[in-house]
Structure formats: C-alpha cells, structure tokens
Amino acid sequence: DAGVTQSPTHLIKTRGQQVTLRCSPISGHKSVSWYQQVLGQGPQFIFQYYEKEERGRGNFPDRFSARQFPNYSSELNVNALLLGDSALYLCASSLGASSTDTQYFGPGTRLTVL
Amino acid sequence: KQEVTQIPAALSVPEGENLVLNCSFTDSAIYNLQWFRQDPGKGLTSLLLIQSSQREQTSGRLNASLDKSSGRSTLYIAASQPGDSATYLCAVMGSGGGADGLTFGKGTHLIIQP
Numbered sequence: 527d528a529g530v531t532q533s534p535t536h537l538i539k540t541r542g543q544q545v546t547l548r549c550s551p552i553s554g555h556k557s558v559s560w561y562q563q564v565l566g567q568g569p570q571f572i573f574q575y576y577e578k579e580e581r582g583r584g585n586f587p588d589r590f591s592a593r594q595f596p597n598y599s600s601e602l603n604v605n606a607l608l609l610g611d612s613a614l615y616l617c618a619s620s621l622g623a624s625s626t627d628t629q630y631f632g633p634g635t636r637l638t639v640l
Numbered sequence: 641k642q643e644v645t646q647i648p649a650a651l652s653v654p655e656g657e658n659l660v661l662n663c664s665f666t667d668s669a670i671y672n673l674q675w676f677r678q679d680p681g682k683g684l685t686s687l688l689l690i691q692s693s694q695r696e697q698t699s700g701r702l703n704a705s706l707d708k709s710s711g712r713s714t715l716y717i718a719a720s721q722p723g724d725s726a727t728y729l730c731a732v733m734g735s736g737g738g739a740d741g742l743t744f745g746k747g748t749h750l751i752i753q754p
Contacts, residue, residue: 616683
C-alpha cells in the first residue's frame with residue numbers, strides 16, 4: 527500500500543511569490559495535517575483538516591491557508607513568501623481526528639525561498 | 641503552552657552499546673506521546689506510540705516509557721547498530737487532540753560508530 531505522498535519534492539521560489547504544496551493521504555485516511563520544519567528544529571503544527579473541514583490551526587499567519595478535497599487529498603498554500611518560509615513542509619494523515627489515531631508522515635516538500 | 645525538550649541534543653556512541661534518549665514535556669495533560677525517527681532530509685517514521693494510560697511500548701530493540709505525572713519519556717535502544725544513526729524526535733498530543741496537532745522537541749541527533 528502506498529504511504530502518504532507529497533508533491534513536489536523540491537521547490538525554489540522568490541520572495542513575494544505564492545506556492546501550492548500537495549498531499550495525498552493513505553487510502554482510507556480522512557484526516558490530513560500540515561507541519562513546517564525549519565532546519566535544526568522540530569516540526570511545527572500548521573493545520574489539521576478532517577472531512578474537508580479545518581479542525582485546528584497552529585500559530586501561523588493568514589498567509590498560510592489550506593483545503594481538503596472530497597478524495598481527502600489536501601493543498602497547502604502560502605502567499606507573499608518570506609525568506610523565513612524556507613523549510614521542509616510535512617504532511618501527515620490519520621484515519622480520523624481522534625487522539626488515538628497514529629499520524630503517518632510523508633517525505634515532505636523542501637521549499638527554498640530566495 | 642506545551643513545550644517539549646529533548647536531551648541530549650546529540651549523541652555519538654560505538655556500535656553495540658545500549659543507549660537512552662530523554663524527552664520531557666511541561667503540560668502533563670496529554671493524550672499520547674510518540675517517538676519518530678528522521679533520516680537527513682527525509683520525512684518522519686513513527687517508531688512507538690504510547691497512549692496516556694500506558695506506561696511503555698516495545699518494538700524490537702526499542703522500548704519507550706512514559707511517566708505522565710512527571711512529564712518524562714525515555715526511548716531505550718538496545719544493541720545499537722550503524723543503521724540506527726538518525727535524528728530521533730519526541731512529540732506529544734495535548735488535550736485538544738488532533739486539532740492542536742503534535743508538539744515536537746528539537747530532536748536528538750544520534751550517530752552510531754561502526
């Protein structure tokens with residue numbers, strides 16, 4: 527069975543541009559979460575989506591937005607990119623939104639902002 | 641606000657040694673604690689998940705313990721191998737469940753010398 531997949535693998539953008547990152551959860555999983563991992567730090571929670579609705583949001587500015595589609599895949603959008611947005615963006619899927627559901631992470635998208 | 645600390649930040653040991661990685665968290669009101677492994681530039685691989693009602697979990701050469709009241713967890717790796725070299729991350733899920741996401745430590749960078 528395929529795990530969590532993310533695209534693209536790497537991305538280079540310039541300041542002020544907009545970017546869209548994509549995530550496909552494990553088949554049967556209905557919840558997707560997004561995390562940002564800056565070099566040398568642990569991942570930081572950005573969003574959780576369950577059944578196409580936003581269930582939680584971390585401490586990130588409104589430049590970050592996301593959505594979940596009927597097939598449970600998800601997109602993360604970042605507008606007006608800053609140098610500090612350079613990071614590994616990780617997507618995680620779980621069966622549901624319960625605290626007992628293990629989150630399975632994808633390989634990430636490496637975003638570089640120049 | 642939940643804070644997760646991992647000690648040591650880096651560790652280098654000869655192959656074959658048993659070792660312990662430490663994780664502490666400030667808010668004991670957690671649902672679960674999870675240990676992950678991350679290889680350079682890659683996503684996260686879940687190693688062990690301990691629910692708040694459990695004391696420990698074991699998988700092969702790995703054993704994780706949880707003392708919720710004192711806000712501590714340890715990951716014990718027996719008979720270490722060079723393939724165990726990676727960054728190990730500890731993460732807790734707080735009382736808000738998945739909607740609050742996982743709170744991660746900065747990780748312990750482990751090198752096993754052949």
